Amino acid sequence: MTVTRETRPRHLLVVLALVLALVAAGAAGWTGWSWWSAAHDDSLRYSQTRDEVLRAAEQAIQNLNTLDYRTAGSGINLWIDSTTGTLRDQLNQGRQNFLTQIQKAKTITTAKILDGAVTELDERAGKASVIVAIELTVTPATGKPTTKRERLAGQLTRTGSTWKLSSIGQVPVSAA
Amino acid sequence: MVLGACAVVLSGLAAWFAQQAHQVRAAAGTNIALTDNAATSEANGQVVTAVNTLFSYNYNDLDKTQQAARSLLTGKAVCQYDQLFAVVRQHAPQQRLVVTVTVTNSGVQMLTGNRARVLVFATQSDTSTATKQTSTAGAMFAVNAVRQDGSWKVENIDTFNGEARTSSCG
Numbered sequence: 001m002t003v004t005r006e007t008r009p010r011h012l013l014v015v016l017a018l019v020l021a022l023v024a025a026g027a028a029g030w031t032g033w034s035w036w037s038a039a040h041d042d043s044l045r046y047s048q049t050r051d052e053v054l055r056a057a058e059q060a061i062q063n064l065n066t067l068d069y070r071t072a073g074s075g076i077n078l079w080i081d082s083t084t085g086t087l088r089d090q091l092n093q094g095r096q097n098f099l100t101q102i103q104k105a106k107t108i109t110t111a112k113i114l115d116g117a118v119t120e121l122d123e124r125a126g127k128a129s130v131i132v133a134i135e136l137t138v139t140p141a142t143g144k145p146t147t148k149r150e151r152l153a154g155q156l157t158r159t160g161s162t163w164k165l166s167s168i169g170q171v172p173v174s175a176a
Numbered sequence: 177m178v179l180g181a182c183a184v185v186l187s188g189l190a191a192w193f194a195q196q197a198h199q200v201r202a203a204a205g206t207n208i209a210l211t212d213n214a215a216t217s218e219a220n221g222q223v224v225t226a227v228n229t230l231f232s233y234n235y236n237d238l239d240k241t242q243q244a245a246r247s248l249l250t251g252k253a254v255c256q257y258d259q260l261f262a263v264v265r266q267h268a269p270q271q272r273l274v275v276t277v278t279v280t281n282s283g284v285q286m287l288t289g290n291r292a293r294v295l296v297f298a299t300q301s302d303t304s305t306a307t308k309q310t311s312t313a314g315a316m317f318a319v320n321a322v323r324q325d326g327s328w329k330v331e332n333i334d335t336f337n338g339e340a341r342t343s344s345c346g
Contacts, residue, residue, distance in 0.1 A: 031190045
């Protein structure tokens with residue numbers, strides 16, 4: 001009799017631990033599935049890619065519209081780093097020319113992104129289109145800085161795991 | 177002992193998985209711009225049509241534009257538009273002005289169930305039939321829109337000039 005009296009509480013503890021372990025296993029299974037499904041959810045992934053494309057586009061456009069004649073070499077390298085395809089080739093070819101021009105003009109250009117939106121995104125092809133509104137401030141060697149706004153439309157191409165600008169241009173004011 | 181340890185470890189895992197799942201979903205947010213194609217093009221299309229309608233007018237028939245505007249505006253934009261149109265009513269007849277606004281580019285930046293933000297590039301063409309001169313200019317702004325009774329209405333127009341410029345419209 002004394003033996004059963006000792007084992008009964010132990011027995012209860014074991015049952016309790018088993019129940020807890022099962023509940024925890026169930027919770028882990030459920031939340032694990034929830035994580036897996038979130039990570040593999042196509043529209044969530046697409047949504048993340050869209051945000052990533054906009055971030056990359058705004059950063060690249062900011063880079064391409066920033067240049068200080070005192071650090072022009074690294075500035076132009078950053079332009080080239082932000083781009084791919086023919087745009088990159090053009091910048092590479094024009095590198096020396098840009099350097100000569102900027103060092104002669106002694107200007108400092110900075111850009112502020114006002115707003116931007118992704119207009120198209122083809123995840124499979126790794127292509128995207130964006131429109132971005134920017135404000136440029138150009139400080140000449142002498143005189144006051146001037147600001148102007150530009151309406152830009154660009155295309156991005158995925159290169160490896162990052163998105164880079166493959167084309168960029170001002171949206172023309174077309175006669176309606 | 178082993179079962180107890182199992183329970184503790186599994187609870188820990190459950191908490192971690194839950195947090196990871198939450199992070200993945202939060203990072204993507206609730207923005208369905210482009211992920212839901214039909215909803216995105218509906219919002220985009222209606223905002224574009226609204227902008228074209230709201231800012232195009234003929235000095236000869238200003239009432240037409242202002243009446244059409246009523247069903248396209250809501251909230252703060254009603255007041256913003258009234259202020260703008262008061263100026264139009266002063267100047268348009270004098271110069272016999274015909275203004276056509278055409279959206280050339282637009283992108284839905286944010287879209288949730290009933291709210292959207294759309295970046296818009298537009299061409300504004302002003303023709304003064306008094307002087308027979310036409311001038312064309314480009315515009316950029318962002319439209320905040322809300323969906324009411326099944327259609328998108330303009331709630332605010334952001335011209336990127338900061339809040340100070342929004343005058344007396346709360």
